[in-house]
Structures are given as C-alpha cells and as structure tokens.
Amino acid sequence: MKWSTFAIFAFAALVLELSLTGLVEVASIRPSLLALLALFIALSAARVAALWACFLLGCLADLSSAISYPPGQVAHLLGPHALGFTFGGALVLQIRAMVMRRQLVALCVFSGMFVATASIIVVAVYTARSWFPSFAPEFAEFRPAGELMRRWASALYTAIAALPVGYVLLRWQKLWSFQTLSAGSTNWR
Amino acid sequence: MKRPGAFQLLLAAIAGAIALSLFTPTRHLHWITDLAAVVRLPAVPLTHLATKARVWLRGGGGVQIEEEHDLEYYRSEMHNFLTLYNAERLRARSLQERIEQLERARIEGGDVLFEPVIASVVGRNTQSAGEVYELNVGSSKVQSNAVAVYDGSHLIGRIAETNALTSLLVPITSPAIGPLQAYVTPERAADDRRMADQVLTLLTPRGDGTFEGEVEHDSGVMVRDFVLLDDPTWPKTGRAMIIGRVVSVEPKQESPLRVHIVVQPTYAAANLSSVTIKVERASTMTAMNGGEQ
Numbered sequence: 001m002k003w004s005t006f007a008i009f010a011f012a013a014l015v016l017e018l019s020l021t022g023l024v025e026v027a028s029i030r031p032s033l034l035a036l037l038a039l040f041i042a043l044s045a046a047r048v049a050a051l052w053a054c055f056l057l058g059c060l061a062d063l064s065s066a067i068s069y070p071p072g073q074v075a076h077l078l079g080p081h082a083l084g085f086t087f088g089g090a091l092v093l094q095i096r097a098m099v100m101r102r103q104l105v106a107l108c109v110f111s112g113m114f115v116a117t118a119s120i121i122v123v124a125v126y127t128a129r130s131w132f133p134s135f136a137p138e139f140a141e142f143r144p145a146g147e148l149m150r151r152w153a154s155a156l157y158t159a160i161a162a163l164p165v166g167y168v169l170l171r172w173q174k175l176w177s178f179q180t181l182s183a184g185s186t187n188w189r
Numbered sequence: 190m191k192r193p194g195a196f197q198l199l200l201a202a203i204a205g206a207i208a209l210s211l212f213t214p215t216r217h218l219h220w221i222t223d224l225a226a227v228v229r230l231p232a233v234p235l236t237h238l239a240t241k242a243r244v245w246l247r248g249g250g251g252v253q254i255e256e257e258h259d260l261e262y263y264r265s266e267m268h269n270f271l272t273l274y275n276a277e278r279l280r281a282r283s284l285q286e287r288i289e290q291l292e293r294a295r296i297e298g299g300d301v302l303f304e305p306v307i308a309s310v311v312g313r314n315t316q317s318a319g320e321v322y323e324l325n326v327g328s329s330k331v332q333s334n335a336v337a338v339y340d341g342s343h344l345i346g347r348i349a350e351t352n353a354l355t356s357l358l359v360p361i362t363s364p365a366i367g368p369l370q371a372y373v374t375p376e377r378a379a380d381d382r383r384m385a386d387q388v389l390t391l392l393t394p395r396g397d398g399t400f401e402g403e404v405e406h407d408s409g410v411m412v413r414d415f416v417l418l419d420d421p422t423w424p425k426t427g428r429a430m431i432i433g434r435v436v437s438v439e440p441k442q443e444s445p446l447r448v449h450i451v452v453q454p455t456y457a458a459a460n461l462s463s464v465t466i467k468v469e470r471a472s473t474m475t476a477m478n479g480g481e482q
Contacts, residue, residue: 015232018312018323019239022459023246048196055200063225066314066321066350066357068365071422072334074321074349074357076221079207086204125211135214141364 001045002177006053013037014060024161029153031161032115034061035085039114039162040169042089043101044178051089058085058118069138080125084118091117102173107166112159119151226352229312233325233355236312244462265340268431272342275374275417276429278387302470303426306330308337309463311355320363322346322458326466327354336427337464339456344418344430345464360458361432364394370420371402371432373410373450392416392432392452400433400452406445410438416452426467431455 013033021030038057042050061081066074092110099106123144130139210218229236308324308331324331328351337345337358346360359365373388388408392400404410414435418427433454441449458464 011232014229015235015239018229018232019236020243022313023243025459048194048200051200052196055204060228063221063228064312064314066222066225068321068349068359068363070365070367072347072349072359072363072366074222074359075215075218076225077211077218078221078224079211082207083204086200129211132212135216138215 001041001049001053001179002175005175005177006041006056009037010034010057010060013057014064018064026157029150029157031158031165032061032154033161033165034058034064035088035115035118036111036158036162036165037169038085038089039092039111040107040166041176042092042114043096043107043110044173044176046179047093050093051086054085054089055082058082061085067138069140073138075138077125077129080122081118083125084121085114087121088114088118102170104163104166104170107170108159108162111162111166112155115155115158116152119148119155123148123151222350222357223352226355229323230354233311233323236323237309237325240310240312241462244460247460268343269341271374271415272417272429272431279419279429303467304470306466306468307463308356308358308466310358310458310461313459320360320458321349322358322360324348324356324358324464324466325354326356327352328356329353331356331466331468334424335469336424336430336467338427338430338467339461339464341465342431343454343456344427344432345454345456345458345461347423347427348466358458358464362394362398362400362454362458364396366394368393369400369418369423369432371416371452372419373404373408373414373416373435375411376413376415376434387419389419390416390450395451398454398457399436400454402450402452403441403444403447404450406440406448408448410435410448410450412436412438424467424469426469 013036017033021033024030034057038054041053041057044050045053058081059078062078063076065081066076068074092114096110099110101110126139126142126147127144129136130142130144133140306326308326310322311325312323314321324337331348331351333348333351335348337347339345344361346358346363346366348356349359350357361369369392371390371392373390388404388410390402390404392402395401400416412435416432416435417429418432419429420427433452435450436453437449437451439449441447
C-alpha cells in the first residue's frame, strides 16, 4: 500500500468529515468517512498495513472529536476510536477472505459492521471512564445505551453512504497499489 | 503458528499504552487538545472553504418563525434595540441594588467594554454527540469563556478552549453548557402590558437545539416572546443577549401554578459560517464610579 496515497485520502476524509458531513446530518447522526476509509483499507491492504492504517485513522477520529461537558468545557481523548478502528480492522481481516471484498455491496455491509464494532469499543471506554466521575467529569452524565444506539444508527448511515463513497474509492483503487491476492493466501503480511 | 512481526508488536505496544492512558484523569490530558489543534491545523483552510460551501448549500441564516423575509433588516434592527434597551434596564436594576447596598463598593453590572472579533467556523467535531465548533481565531485574539453572538445580539455560545491559532466554541444549545438563567420579555419593547416585571426562568437545553423552562402561570408569557440571558455565571458581555423566542407555552399538569415553555434560538450554530466573539476589555467601572461621585 502506498502510504502517500493513504495520507492524501486520510486528509481528504478528515476535511470532509469536519465540514461537509453536516450537510447530510439527520438528527445528529452522520456517516463516518474516516471509518469508511479504514474499512476500505482493511478489506484490501496487507494485514500489518491495514492494522496501522485503521489505528492512524482512529487517532485522527479521536483528535477531531471534542467532548463537551459542563460547565462548557472541552476535552479530547486519544484512544477510543484508535482502539475501536483497530479492533474493527482486525475483525474484518479475519473474515474478509469469505467475501468478494472489492464489490460495492461488500463495502456497504462491512462498513456498517466495522462502525458498529468500533462503536462497542468506544462506548465501552467511555462507560469505563464514566465510572470515575471525579477524574473524568466529561462522562459524569454519560448514558451508554443511548450513545450506543446513536452510534449504531451512524453505522447504518455509514453503510448507506458507502454506496457513493465506496464507488469512488473502488474506482481509484489503482492509486493505492494494494498487493494482489494470490491463490490460497488470504492472510498475507 | 507465525510469530508476530516487529511492526505488529510495535502497534500492540502503542495500543496498550493508549489503553492505559485512557484511565488518566482528564485534567492531565490537556496536551491531547493541543495535539488535536496541531493535527487539524493543516485542514483549517480547506474546512473553512468547505464549511462556507455547506452553509451556502444549506441556505444559512437563522430559523425563520413565520416571518416575512423582506422585513429581515428591520427585524434585525429591532432585535438590536431590544437588546440595548434591556441591557440598560439590567444596568438600571444593578444601580438600584448598589444604592440599596452601599457597603458593596464594587458590584457586578454596568457597561462592559468589549472588542468584537469576527471568527469563521472552520470545523466541527466528528464522532462525539456533543456539538463543538472550531473557530479560526486563537488565544492572541480571544480568551476562554468569551461570548459568541450572531447578528449583534443573538447568543450563540461561549469559547471553551483556545489554542495558538484556533479556538473551540460550545453552543448554548449543547447540554454541556448547563442550565441558563434568563428572563422573558415581550416581542415589542413598547408592549407595556407585561413589562412591569421581568419573568425569570431557568432554561435547560433539551439536546435537540431547543430549551425548556418553567414560568409562573400568571406571568403572561406568550408564544413569540423573547428570552434574554441574565446569568451571573456568564461574562457580562453576554448580558441581555437574545437566547431565542418562546415557541410553546403549555400548562403543567403536575403543577397547575406553573407553565412549561419551549424556547427556540433564532440562529443555530450549525447553520452559521461565522460568529462574532465579544472579547471583554477593561471595565468601564472607573468611568461609572466617577460619574456617580
């Protein structure tokens, strides 16, 4: 995988996520372009590269997600999405051999699954922090079930958004120089 | 079984370190906010453009509440005068309190000098549920806690965090802002029917961009009345700024002497490409005291 291409696409996904996803927001639910890109790489790249890419995109998601809490304070956490994306990527790596991974439908289905899986990790971390309100005041009134539902709705929305975005990514797949799949080998490094 | 490679071990080690760091108190994680500002900085010019495009595509502006578009200018002027008028009323009330409590040499109230700073919205947070917006002005121009308004008198939010080049804005509609002390005033300042007393209320963000509160059942609050900020925990530059308008007044079944009101801000932060930050300067208390002496 070309890391220069990764950098350009990651930057573009970050810009779009910070600005234009608000256009398609429905009831505070938006698709996650960073997650979609991570899933696309997890489906196509070599194992180690895919895990690193998921981790880095998760870090980007963390650094672009400010958490606001009373009284009007803001905090950032580095880790929940990084771990969630990496875990989601690892899951996709285990099962990607069973599907035609370079099909748009596979991208849609897997993107929903990827975001839903990453959401469980993210919400688990938030919940764990909410148990200690004295040192994590940002989660003092955290409601895990509601947050998980919101994120799963976002997973569904991401799966829908994977149709147009995935089409573009698949069209530009050559730019990435992914390793081709050799017969009988699915877990190449 | 294949042994993990060096890069896999490195990734596992970093992930493990990050997992441990997640159990660090928030007060020790301030460096992540600085790191986030550095990482997002290269994206700011493009997100600025894209945000402008988004606002343009969405139509921008405020939430219209059954009003004609050709009266926009006059409505804006009326809101400004309403704000000025009510700010003066608050100041008069404050002065009255000062007369009554002479032992307090310096009390809150009075005019506040401020410098308006226009800031463009260059981004918003991505994954979290709470709304936070990134502005393209840094700590050299604005300070934390400064008030952000739009159209001169409409309260949008307050600055939560400033970095060298950018700052983070939490909108008033975010539950993170907490309850707001406010008062209700009629749409027309000349409407003397209900101007005798200020109708105080405590507004709580509902999470859907509106607020809810309670007022006395005989207070005479009506739909379309203005709700203005009167919260001592907010900077004085936010005094009498318009929070929004009453869009619903319903009796409370469980307490017949009170009514439940819903307030909708005229402008939603999500639809704005820029806001005005009121940066507080030296107080004019000296001038006021001189006048009184």
